Structures are given as structure tokens and as C-alpha cells.
Amino acid sequence: MRSLFCLTIAAVLGVSLLGAHASAQETHVGKLTGNAKRGKALYTRYCIFCHGPFGDGRGESAPYLDPKPRDFTKAVFKCRSTPSGSLPIDTDLYDTISRGIHASGMPSWKPLLRQERVDLVAYIKTFSSAFQEEKPGTPVEIPQEPPSSAESIQRGAELFQTMNCWSCHGKDGRGYGPSAATLTDSKGYPITPFDFTSGSRFKCGETDRDMFRDLVTGLDGTPMPSFGSAMTADQRWDVVHYIRSLSNHKEHAKPQIQQAGQ
Amino acid sequence: MTVGSTRIRIQWMALAIVVASLQPAFGIPAFARKYGLPCSACHEAWPMLNNFGQTFKDNGYQLGNERDAPIYQEPSYWPIMFRTTPTWHRENNNRQAVDAIPGNPTSGLVEQSVTTSGFDLNGLNVITAGTLYKNISFFVQPFIGSSSINIAQAWTRLDNLAGTHWLNLKMGKFEMDLPISQERALTLSNSGQEYYTYFFTPPGDRNPFVGLGLPQLGVELSGHNDTTRYSVAVVTDSSGGTGLPVNQAADVYANFNQSFEVPHLGRQQLGLYGFFGESPTYFQTAGGQPIAGTGQGNKSFYRVGAYGHWYIQQFDFFTFYIHGMDNVFLGNSVPSNQPQLLPIGSVGPTWNGGMFEVHYNPNPRLIFLGRYEMDRMSRQANPSIPSTLGNIDAWTLGYRWYPIMSPRAGLAWVQEYSRLTNAGQAPISGRDDVHNSYLMGFDFDF
Numbered sequence: 001m002r003s004l005f006c007l008t009i010a011a012v013l014g015v016s017l018l019g020a021h022a023s024a025q026e027t028h029v030g031k032l033t034g035n036a037k038r039g040k041a042l043y044t045r046y047c048i049f050c051h052g053p054f055g056d057g058r059g060e061s062a063p064y065l066d067p068k069p070r071d072f073t074k075a076v077f078k079c080r081s082t083p084s085g086s087l088p089i090d091t092d093l094y095d096t097i098s099r100g101i102h103a104s105g106m107p108s109w110k111p112l113l114r115q116e117r118v119d120l121v122a123y124i125k126t127f128s129s130a131f132q133e134e135k136p137g138t139p140v141e142i143p144q145e146p147p148s149s150a151e152s153i154q155r156g157a158e159l160f161q162t163m164n165c166w167s168c169h170g171k172d173g174r175g176y177g178p179s180a181a182t183l184t185d186s187k188g189y190p191i192t193p194f195d196f197t198s199g200s201r202f203k204c205g206e207t208d209r210d211m212f213r214d215l216v217t218g219l220d221g222t223p224m225p226s227f228g229s230a231m232t233a234d235q236r237w238d239v240v241h242y243i244r245s246l247s248n249h250k251e252h253a254k255p256q257i258q259q260a261g262q
Numbered sequence: 263m264t265v266g267s268t269r270i271r272i273q274w275m276a277l278a279i280v281v282a283s284l285q286p287a288f289g290i291p292a293f294a295r296k297y298g299l300p301c302s303a304c305h306e307a308w309p310m311l312n313n314f315g316q317t318f319k320d321n322g323y324q325l326g327n328e329r330d331a332p333i334y335q336e337p338s339y340w341p342i343m344f345r346t347t348p349t350w351h352r353e354n355n356n357r358q359a360v361d362a363i364p365g366n367p368t369s370g371l372v373e374q375s376v377t378t379s380g381f382d383l384n385g386l387n388v389i390t391a392g393t394l395y396k397n398i399s400f401f402v403q404p405f406i407g408s409s410s411i412n413i414a415q416a417w418t419r420l421d422n423l424a425g426t427h428w429l430n431l432k433m434g435k436f437e438m439d440l441p442i443s444q445e446r447a448l449t450l451s452n453s454g455q456e457y458y459t460y461f462f463t464p465p466g467d468r469n470p471f472v473g474l475g476l477p478q479l480g481v482e483l484s485g486h487n488d489t490t491r492y493s494v495a496v497v498t499d500s501s502g503g504t505g506l507p508v509n510q511a512a513d514v515y516a517n518f519n520q521s522f523e524v525p526h527l528g529r530q531q532l533g534l535y536g537f538f539g540e541s542p543t544y545f546q547t548a549g550g551q552p553i554a555g556t557g558q559g560n561k562s563f564y565r566v567g568a569y570g571h572w573y574i575q576q577f578d579f580f581t582f583y584i585h586g587m588d589n590v591f592l593g594n595s596v597p598s599n600q601p602q603l604l605p606i607g608s609v610g611p612t613w614n615g616g617m618f619e620v621h622y623n624p625n626p627r628l629i630f631l632g633r634y635e636m637d638r639m640s641r642q643a644n645p646s647i648p649s650t651l652g653n654i655d656a657w658t659l660g661y662r663w664y665p666i667m668s669p670r671a672g673l674a675w676v677q678e679y680s681r682l683t684n685a686g687q688a689p690i691s692g693r694d695d696v697h698n699s700y701l702m703g704f705d706f707d708f
Binding site: 041044045046048049050060061062064065100101102103104105106107108109110111112113114115198199201 | 298312329
């Protein structure tokens with residue numbers, strides 16, 4: 001009788017754990033729920049030639065791409081709303097798929113249906129057990145942006161120097177700092193610092209809020225660290241305003257804020 | 263030989279011109295090589311585009327990730343592709359006019375079922391396309407046939423004018439923004455490669471406008487966002503013929519479509535289109551011979567319709583409707599300066615056509631397709647013409663299997679059966695004329 005009771009408890013616990021396991025795998029963006037099985041079919045059609053059949057970034061086209069495709073098995077993602085070292089939330093992955101990664105081989109997949117993009121997120125998460133074992137980080141808060149001004153830009157320029165941003169991105173922000181040639185990503189591939197003069201879009205978005213967020217979270221898997229504790233929020237806005245001022249394109253007027261999950 | 267049989271012969275000659283002018287559809291692995299993407303990224307099954315490929319095309323062959331301009335490519339990269347289709351095919355015509363005694367033209371014509379078959383090659387397509395610079399795209403498609411080379415398409419496009427997707431200007435020889443692309447048709451067989459509703463011509467009609475499906479010379483303004491697309495083209499009245507062979511008239515084509523997402527089904531699209539033109543009914547002549555480019559006595563014609571493209575997960579259905587009208591002079595092949603030649607009671611011919619094409623695409627390497635087209639005369643130009651003469655029924659069944667699909671090249675194995683019935687068009691008996699085609703072979707794209 002006692003052993004039967006223990007077995008029952010074990011079975012209940014097992015089912016509960018399995019339920020929790022499944023719950024950790026679920027993918028939600030807004031009201032949409034991802035389906036990894038459908039995502040696999042989409043991955044095979046659209047993604048496999050760069051990211052590879054095992055999601056390790058070793059697709060047929062990978063040798064010819066710079067920067068290299070993301071290795072999903074590491075669960076390390078550049079573009080997140082969560083603190084450095086934590087897993088992204090589903091919407092982060094969805095936004096990256098929708099937006100693409102500027103100045104890389106990753107295009108915007110916005111022409112796919114919203115449901116399809118969510119299904120892809122669900123499948124991408126299956127490549128790493130981290131999504132089963134850990135919870136995503138809590139998205140960082142982005143305070144209201146103060147208006148840009150000459151003073152703010154000046155303060156940002158000074159921070160750009162004192163925080164050593166220039167050593168990678170260069171004194172003029174073109175990505176040719178003295179350290180640039182030595183930089184590698186987390187897999188040892190050479191990586192080029194971003195050229196802030198090249199346009200209004202950045203790796204992980206195009207709004208000031210996106211840039212502010214990148215300063216807080218850093219770009220995991222790259223040498224770009226988090227400045228979450230090294231700068232105050234106002235200082236980060238100053239740096240954002242300074243970086244915006246490096247742009248030499250008319251189109252660099254502040255773009256509309258894009259809501260996550262669109 | 264009767265006037266009727268002469269007209270039928272003219273129609274068959276026009277049909278032969280259309281078939282000869284049609285180039286096999288294409289995918290462009292030059293883009294796959296440029297971006298490292300597989301065929302399946304842009305194509306439901308090449309050459310048919312999916313929404314990602316259509317967006318890429320609408321954006322001027324640009325992904326928009328700052329890797330589009332040629333400066334980002336290896337200097338050795340050359341945006342060129344080749345395509346050819348070695349096939350074996352069998353053709354049958356149930357009522358072909360033949361000499362009663364082979365080799366004896368005086369023995370009289372009789373109708374006979376004629377079958378031909380064998381290995382064949384449908385010429386060679388060479389396509390170079392891409393971007394000349396950011397927001398300047400181009401497309402050049404020479405076609406090398408068994409005895410000639412022609413420029414199937416050649417155009418340049420200024421993309422994203424004023425920084426908006428809504429303004430793009432294309433100039434040259436191009437396929438208009440059709441509801442379903444003739445150039446990207448999945449079918450290859452003789453009786454199945456053409457969308458007949460695009461090329462339908464009423465009996466006795468001699469409108470030099472061959473049909474919507476041929477690339478045209480002109481300019482096109484187009485634009486789009488994620489769900490809405492429009493295009494307006496002004497084209498020279500020559501059906502793509504170079505050297506200004508017809509006259510100075512300009513025709514207008516417009517297309518508008520709207521797509522929306524239905525949960526659990528997929529993307530759905532609805533559209534309207536129309537082509538409005540004028541064609542000459544006679545030419546200036548010298549010694550009775552028409553002088554090219556001097557067409558006069560323009561008379562109007564139009565083609566209008568609606569369409570829908572419906573997705574139900576791995577199935578998609580394309581539905582298409584067309585209504586056509588040619589002016590009474592065009593419809594009766596009568597010069598407008600000699601109205602007395604019009605038959606009594608003659609009118610401008612009108613007709614209606616429809617098409618239903620279904621695809622089942624279980625995975626990126628396999629697609630099954632079926633198509634049915636019907637065209638029905640609603641009003642003959644000449645009341646003496648039987649009401650059903652010229653009606654068309656055509657259907658095609660087939661599949662394409664892609665054993666090789668890489669970011670470098672594509673290979674498809676194709677099998678297809680098609681059947682075309684022309685009502686009352688048998689050359690002697692006036693009974694239905696039926697063509698059957700079977701084709702199998704490779705579709706090779708590098």
C-alpha cells in the first residue's frame with residue numbers, strides 16, 4: 001500500500017515536472033502561440049542553409065557569410081531586451097526575425113506571416129536545452145528619452161571617450177578604432193565594430209530606444225559589453241544622442257518608435 | 263479555302279507566335295549565390311514566388327540589409343544565371359489538316375490525328391539581374407532559341423524614390439504586374455505552358471495586341487507596403503515588339519491587390535486589374551505593303567478582371583476572371599476607313615474567361631499543380647459566326663520535384679500532362695480541335 005502511494009506521488013510529480021518542462025518550451029508573442037513542428041518546416045525552407053540543420057550556424061552558406069550565422073545551440077543572442085548573459089524573451093527573437101540584422105546576411109523576414117515567425121521562434125528554441133532549463137531574463141526598463149540638445153551631445157561625446165567606446169568604434173565612430181582589428185566574437189571569428197556613420201539603422205533596431213537598450217544589455221556573443229551599471233540612464237541617453245549626431249545622412253532624423261512584436 | 267478557314271489559320275499563326283515568344287519561366291540562382299539563400303526562400307517552388315520573394319522583387323531585388331549594392335560583393339561575383347529544359351515530350355492533335363496523299367499537295371486536305379514525340383530542348387535562357395547601385399535595379403533576359411536570339415526582357419528600375427516603397431519607376435521591356443506571372447508559370451508542356459486567358463482572341467479578330475502575358479515595352483510606376491500593392495504601366499502598342507512596328511498609341515495597364523492574414527490558413531490576396539488600349543486597324547502603305555510604325559484608325563479594346571490567391575496551409579488556390587472587349591473594327595478585321603466592309607449586324611466581340619490553379623506544396627522540394635482554364639465568347643463580332651466558336655477549355659496536371667536545391671543552383675524533375683480544346687476550330691470539319699501534351703524532363707537552373 002505504501003509503495004503504491006509512493007508510486008502515485010512519483011507519477012504525479014513526474015507529470016507535473018513534464019508539464020513544467022512543456023511550459024518552459026512554449027512560445028508566446030502577443031496572442032500568438034508558437035508551434036515548433038510548423039516552425040521546423042519553415043526553418044527548413046528559409047533558415048537551414050545559413051543556420052544549418054542542427055541550428056549550429058554551420059549551414060551550406062555559412063562559410064561565405066560575414067558575420068557568421070548565429071549558433072542557436074549556444075542560446076547566446078545579440079539582440080535582447082534582457083540583461084547580459086540571460087536568455088531573450090520570445091518577443092526578442094520574434095523581433096530579430098522580423099527586423100533582420102542590419103549589415104549582415106540576415107534579412108528581414110517580415111513578409112512571413114506573424115504566426116509563421118512565432119512558429120520559427122518556437123523551433124529555434126528547441127536547439128538549446130537552455131530554454132528548458134532557464135527562464136528568460138526580465139526585460140530592462142527604458143526610461144523616457146530626454147530631448148536631444150547640444151549639451152547632451154557634448155556630454156555623450158565625452159562619455160564616448162571616457163568609456164573607451166572609441167577604442168573599437170573609432171574616434172569618428174566609423175568602426176576603425178585601434179582595437180577593431182583584434183576583435184573576435186564568442187566563436188573566435190573576426191568581428192567588425194559598427195560604423196555609426198553608415199546609416200540610421202543599427203544591428204538591433206533603428207530607434208533611440210533600441211540603441212539605449214543595447215547599451216544596457218550589451219550584445220552577447222560579441223565584444224560589445226553591457227553599460228548597464230557603468231552609466232546612468234541620463235548618461236546613456238547622452239551617448240545615444242552623440243551617436244545619432246555622427247550620422248551624416250538626412251534620413252537619420254529620429255525614426256518612429258517601432259513597438260516590439262509588430 | 264473559305265474566309266472562315268483563313269481566319270482560323272490566322273489565329274493559329276498568332277497562337278504559334280505566342281508560344282514561340284513565351285520563354286520558359288525562371289528562378290534566379292544568381293540571387294541565391296549573392297545572398298546565400300536557397301531557392302525555397304524566395305520561391306514557393308521555383309519559379310513561382312512566395313511572399314518573401316515577391317517582396318524582394320518589389321523592393322528592387324534588395325533585402326535591405328546593407329548587402330544589396332554590388333560594392334558588397336566579391337569582385338568575381340557575376341549576377342548571371344542560365345536555364346534550359348531538356349525534356350521528352352509527346353504531342354497529339356486530334357484533327358490536324360494533312361494532305362490526303364502524303365507529299366501530294368493536290369490530293370486535298372483531310373483531318374487526321376497526328377502524334378509526334380521525342381527528346382527536345384527548349385532553348386537557353388540567360389538572365390542577369392540585380393542592383394547597379396543601391397535602389398537602382400536591372401534585369402536583362404536574352405533568350406537563345408534554336409534559330410534566333412531575342413531580348414525577352416530588359417529594364418532598369420529606380421527603387422524607393424523619395425525614400426518610400428510607394429514610388430518605384432521601371433522602364434524598358436518587362437512583364438507587367440500580372441495577377442499570376444506568365445513568365446513564372448510552373449508549367450512547361452506545349453499545351454500547358456501558356457495561360458490562355460491572357461492570350462484569348464475571338465474568331466476573326468485581328469487586334470495586333472497579342473495578350474497580357476507577353477512582356478511589353480514602356481514604363482511602370484509601382485509601390486507597395488506589407489499588404490497592399492499597385493502598379494500602373496504605360497506601354498507601347500507593340501506587344502513587346504521592338505523597332506516601333508505598330509504606331510504611336512500608348513496603352514495603360516493597372517493592377518491593385520490587397521492581402522490579409524487569416525489565422526490558421528495563411529495569407530489571402532484579392533486584386534483587380536485592367537488593360538485599356540487602342541490598336542490600329544490599317545497602316546500607311548507603299549505599293550500595298552504596310553509601313554511599320556504607321557498604324558492608323560485606332561480603335562479601342564480592353565481586358566479587365568479580378569483575382570484571388572487563397573492559401574489553406576500547404577494548399578494554395580489561384581482564381582482569376584477576365585472580361586474582354588475589342589472594337590467592332592478590330593473584331594471583324596476591317597479597316598476603320600472602310601466601314602462599308604463591316605458585315606451587317608457586326609458588333610465588337612466580348613468574352614469572359616476564368617482560371618483556377620491549385621498547388622499543393624508539402625515541402626520545399628515538391629509541388630503538385632493542377633489548372634483549369636475556360637474562355638467563353640459572349641458576343642461574336644459577326645452574327646454569322648457560331649456562338650461557341652473560339653471557346654477554349656484547357657487543363658494541366660503535373661508535379662515538380664527538386665532533388666537539388668542549394669544556394670548555388672537548382673534542378674527540377676518535371677512531369678506534366680495538358681489538354682487544350684478549341685471549340686469548332688478543326689481546320690476542315692469545324693469540330694473541336696484537341697491538343698494533348700505529355701512532358702517529362704529536367705528543368706536546370708544555375
